[in-house]
Amino acid sequence: MNRSSRRRALDLAARGTVYAVATLALLPLSLVLIYTVVNGWPAVSHLDFFIHVERPVGIPGAGVAHALIGTVITVGLASVVALPLGIIGGIHLAEYGAHRWAAWVRLASDVLVGAPSIAIGLFAYALFVAPFHQFSALAGSAALAILMLPVVVRTTEGAVALVPPGLRESGLALGLARWRVSLRLILPAAAPGVITGALLAISRAAGETAPLLFTSFGNRFLNLNPTRPISALPLIVYHDALTPYPALVTQAWGAALVLILLALIMNLASRFALRRQLRMAERLS
């Protein structure tokens, strides 16, 4: 075998190996999806699962309605705080982001994205649980809001940066105030990208367990009062999966299936929004 064909053979072998190893990455995704659907289906195929609350083990008709509502309340309250703050912060970074501390704000946001979620739970516990001697949905929302904030800041900044500068300049040339330009012109033009970030942040918050363990704590009953402990879907998966009762384990798989579906839907919706943003940016420039 001469040198050239040896090189070509090596190339082929290496390329094959790299591609095969890369495909390996899709294996865990399919395994997690398949097993969650197979194990969770017996639970979610009953309507009771969605409209009833927990019952003593062995009594049929148990459901996770209290956790569904808990997740909606906790994540909803967190979004009310984190989305406006994050969007305003992101607009600032994109519009005035050349000054020195902007670099620090970016670094701090990126570091906060990677901060351990359990530590954020401890932080929320120290601030919102310990002083009141009461676990509460509000404390859980605070922890989730801290998790969401940096994600929203950075994605909003990225979306606003995609808006062509001509739009901003034409607004300013018409004599509009800076705030009017950024809220009435830039933000609508960046809307799909901002929505992408918001959806990603909400999806991340809805799946978090660790920050809720000692903030919203969990609750076996339906609770609508945000100053009391409240349940959440991830907490159901975590607590029920570790019990020795097959019925509860099935229920945990069911809740896991609901969580996965929520995450996938949010993720696909955010990709759709992002694609619209890219198309819009192309058209405007």
Add this chain to the structure above:
Amino acid sequence: MAAEVEQTQPRPPTPAPDGYRWFTSAVSLAPPLVLTCLVVVIGREAWPAISHYGLRFLIVRAWNPVRLDFGALTFIYGTLVTSALALLAAFPVGVAVALFLAEPGARRVRSVMGTGIELLAAIPSVVYGIWGLYVLAPWLLLHVSGPVSQRLGTLPLFAGPARQSSILTASVVLAVMVLPTLAAVSREVVRAIPAGLKEASFALGATWWETTWRVVLPAARPGIFGATILALGRALGETIAVTMTIGNRPEVQSSVFGSAYTLASVIANEFTEATGQLYPAALLELGLILIMITLLVNVGALLLVRRVTEPGPAR
């Protein structure tokens, strides 16, 4: 002309922009503020333990809530070992995915792969936990750790008895969880390499593999290193999936088939049950150690990745 314009305008340019600017910049300070408070508040709450145990806390192996005898070493060990093993497994796959995704052509296949990796990142950690606990752990015991510990049990690394919930199981779950970070950041790094470098290599007659091995990977090395460290930060702080699969036994042992305990897991398991003053403070000190490690790792990684993907004029 300019004077005329001044006169036709009844009022000077609105002072509103300044107010707007200051308002938004105040809001944008929220992330650094939260980060600072995070460290300060947890440090303050952990103070009773810090002042009581001093630096000894870092090197003591004991964890005995009854005798209030606490040390962090076991948990630091568990955290570092699982994260290191996870990276070892995820690194080749992540780099291969990055190389694959950064290639031109075959857009359909690459977009499937890209979407798959993103969805992998979207799955909540508790779902990885329940999957690791009920699917992966029994499979690993039956097909990997059981047979291997029987044949190679004399090596300390593979010593039995093999357990379902083990360092190995937790590491595999972690590897899957950090793979998206590793792959996505590495892809950005590989993409940021100037096309001219690759073209020059191809023009000299190099094959794809020679170009990748001798040009692309060396140029991407600092960035891929940064991506790995960033993934390490994620692995160190991961809580729920690890808690469900590692076995939660405060032991330091050489075998990867044995159980262990991590910083994040012990906080998750014991914090709500910790009574008195020193016990919760000791757990909070573990939290502080975890935060400091991940902060250092993340800042280092981000600076490395930025140097590659946003090349400054100084390079």
